[in-house]
Amino acid sequence: MTDPAELSERERRAWHGFLTMQEDLRRHLNRQLLQDSGLSLPDYAVLSTLAMQPDESLRVFELRERLRWEKSRLTHQISRMISRGLLERRTCAEDTRGSHVALTPQGRESISKATPLYLGDVRRTFLDAVSPRQLDALAALSEAVLENIRERESAGD
Incomplete structure (x- = not known):
């Protein structure tokens, strides 16, 4: 019986292969997306999540939950994207302590241009390989x- 603190060769191969594939795929997709559109994968994640909303906005905590990110990571990402004109903050009518994050016209245009390029690369790099x-x-x-x-x-x- 295998020691629970050790991995069998099969388990090691699967686990390390998964981790390596995930990191290499993320790095490749990020590099290609930056080259094609000037957006990073984190930019794309935020913009595409907001673009799927009827009013193209979410409260910050809702965006954090959907992206599964830590609060500080999202706060920094939003600040960078606001400074680049991709997002804007809006006051929250339901809760004055909260705020909404919304696409700007520039953010909407950026995600519209990036999506077909990104999905094409996902298809070529990932979906066509399996x-x-x-x-x-x-x-x-x-x-x-x-x-x-x-x-x-x-x-x-």
Whole structure:
């Protein structure tokens, strides 16, 4: 039996392969997106999340929850994007202590131009490299791990 503090060769190969693929894929997509559109992956994540909203805005805490980011990371990202004219802050009518973050016309134009370029690169780099069976397995794997995390967190682990 394998020591729980050690990984078998199979487990090590899968785990390290997953981590390496994730980092290399993120780095490649970020580099290509910057080259194609001038947006970073974090820029794209914020802009695309806001663009999917009916009024192209969210309260900061809602955006943080959707992106699954730490508060300080999102705060810094929003500040950088505001200074570049991609986002604006709006006061929150429901809660004067809170604020909304919204796309500016420049932010809307940037995400509109970047999306087909980004999705094309995702297709060429990731989706075209795997079979439909592998894609289904990845979806099932992701869902199983996310469910395990939710269960562990709700149990207080």
